Amino acid sequence: MNGRLPFSKPYLDVKSQVALLQSRGLEINDIPKTEKYLNFIGYYRLSAYMFPFLTIPKQNHQYKKDATFDKVMMLYRFDKKLRLFIFNEIEKIEVALRTIITSTVCEGTNNPFWMTDSTYFASSIRFNNTLIKIDAEIQHSSEDFITHFQNTYSDKYPPAWMLAEILPLGIMTNIYNNLKDKRIKKQISQKFGLQITPFQSWMSIITLTRNACCHHRRVWNKQNTIRPTLPNSIQYPWITLNTDVLKIYFDLCIIKYFLNIISPKNDMTDKLKTLLIAFPEIDTAAMGFPQGWEKEPVWK
Secondary structure, three states: OOOOOOOOOOOOOHHHHHHHHHHOOOEOOOHHHHHHHHHHOOHHHHHHHHHHHEOOOHHHOOEOOOOEHHHHHHHHHHHHHHHHHHHHHHHHHHHHHHHHHHHHHHHHHOOOOHHHOHHHEOOHHHHHHHHHHHHHHHHHOOOHHHHHHHHHOOOOOOOHHHHHHHOOHHHHHHHHHOEOOHHHHHHHHHOOOOOHHHHHHHHHHHHHHHHHHHOOOOOOOOOOOOOOOOOOOOOOOOOOOOOOOOOHHHHHHHHHHHHHHHOOOOOHHHHHHHHHHHOOOOOHHHHOOOOOHHHOHHHO
């Protein structure tokens, strides 16, 4: 016996879900509208936004006196807008990372096909796993330039700059991490004012955050699944206040750091402030924001 129990919770229809929430002390002012949200969003998805409104211990499933379904939906809408905001900012970084990695290695190796050449990578196992993913991306690609290359040239794979256009950020991150030539890796990381190890770590954080946004997962109070590596020294403006590196605020700082290099006149600070002003009830401390965050060097 492993001590685990069989799942025994029954399915509840929407009316029963509303009754359950009311019995636990959640104030619901408009039952028809609440039923509609539960129908189209789902109780289980919304339960993550109900959780902060539970009294302690949370296992008792009792809501605080001022907890309302309207506040739950406010938190849900904020998280949705935060995801869209983050995803839009990361898009600029993703394009830049693809370009910098591809062009730097092309110049360093003088080989346009380096991305599918095992001699440039440290681990053959990781290279083969990446190549399987590259094959899958090519197979499923509907891009005209991929079709044109396959119909025109005899090479098995397109050059690196074509592949980079169809590969997800996660694959590009794995490709960088597995590069054998430390000199080339250092050239890439130094373009962002970082050492190799923190650069790899921060790319992974950006990739995980991007994927969370892309797959509509909760981000406002998420905990990082990996602890970011902090640089020994940093070339561009960064943060000085004590910060929880596992919170979304630290992810936002990483995104802003990269944007300040890629697009020095970016308006991420203004957009973030506007978003927070629009949702004054949001507990920014739960997101990891320290007092006076907007005065930090990276945000100026």
